Amino acid sequence: MRIFVTGASGWIGSAVTAELLGSGHRVVGLARSDAAAATIANLGAEVRRGGLDDLDALRAGAADSDGVVHLGYNHDFSRMADAAQTDLAAITALGETLAGSDRPLLIASGVAGLPGRPATERDTADPGVHPRVANANAALAFADRGVRTGIIRFAPTVHGDGDHGFVAVLVSVARERGVSAYIGDGGSWPAVHRLDAAELVRLALEKAPAASVLHAVAEPGVPTRDIAEAIARGLDLPVKSIPAEDAPAHFGWIGQFFGLDAHASSEHTRELLGWTPRHQGLIADLDAGYYLKG
Incomplete structure (x- = not known):
């Protein structure tokens, strides 16, 4: 598959890009800066210039792909509302472009704020914890419009x-x-090791059904x-x-x-995808x- 990845030069995104390339997929990474473009190119992926607020670039990247992994986000805690609005606009542009295609759209979220001990994939996150949670919920709605959406809730610590x-x-x-x-x-x-998280993303692209909620949690x-x-x-x-x-x-x-x-469980994710974390x-x-x- 030809996969469009936002945040492809980041901590998780670069590992996902390497995992996808190593498994025979092609990757096009979104790059705002020259440094990001160099990182993506050095990994062996194609580069599409643009930022998360460049909706035309996002639409073009999605249209020219077999699926999208949206990992990019502005983590400036002093501008959380602005970051959330940019993210929602990006998700909307990506989802609308993929509507009716049954192509995958994976969105990054987190397990923080989930109720229960341990929290499971079936638990509903509290949007009050972080506005990104509400955006992930909005992304799931595209499953009703012919998009194979998936939400990957990452552990707060993706280490390595x-x-x-x-x-x-x-x-x-x-x-x-x-x-x-x-x-x-x-x-x-x-917690989850970065390389285990990257493998989960690949497995989700390849076989997760629409409206899947997955936990990238090893511990x-x-x-x-x-x-x-x-x-x-x-x-x-x-x-x-x-x-x-x-x-x-x-x-x-x-x-x-x-x-x-x-505490957060990933039991359902492991059973659904055959995912087995193996790194330290x-x-x-x-x-x-x-x-x-x-």
Whole structure:
């Protein structure tokens, strides 16, 4: 298949691009900048210039494809409403272009904010947690218009060598504060290795039915205390618990996420797609020193 990928140069997107190419698919990656275009080209994919707000580029990319993976998103937490509006417009443009074709359209979302322990693929996410949740729900509506839509809810931690996401921020906070902390008695974070997540995306493109909700979760809940202790081992720092009321001052913006106590199952996803995560877990990645460079 010829797959159009937004966010193809990003942390997850570059792994997805490599996975698709390695499995015999062709990839066209959306690139706003010269640097993004170079990354995509170096992976062996075609480049389509444009950004998420370039709806003509999105429509053209979707029209010239056998399916779309929409991973691009503006993660500027100071402009969440604007980012959500841009994302919704992009999803609408992609979905309308694919309407009536039965071609796949996969949209990235997250497991944060899901009810239940563990949360399953059948649970409905709370749009109040993040506006991206509402956009994912809007994408599912295109299943009624002849689009093989799928929502992939990624674990909050998609880890591996080179990750600059949440865990890397926690490492930076620990360095700055001189202590590796967790909140209260500690919660838990679902996690998935980047390469396992990329394989799931490929499998979903190839065989997930319309209106599928999938969980890119390998570890249902890694204790946040274990995460803090692993960071402490790597940086040779003490570990301590921070009261919840002191978390914003200690952690900054990431405190609201690190304070979550979330478990998420991927049992249905594994059964549906035959997906079996096989790469090492989050604590093993921390102990390998990937997050402690620099």
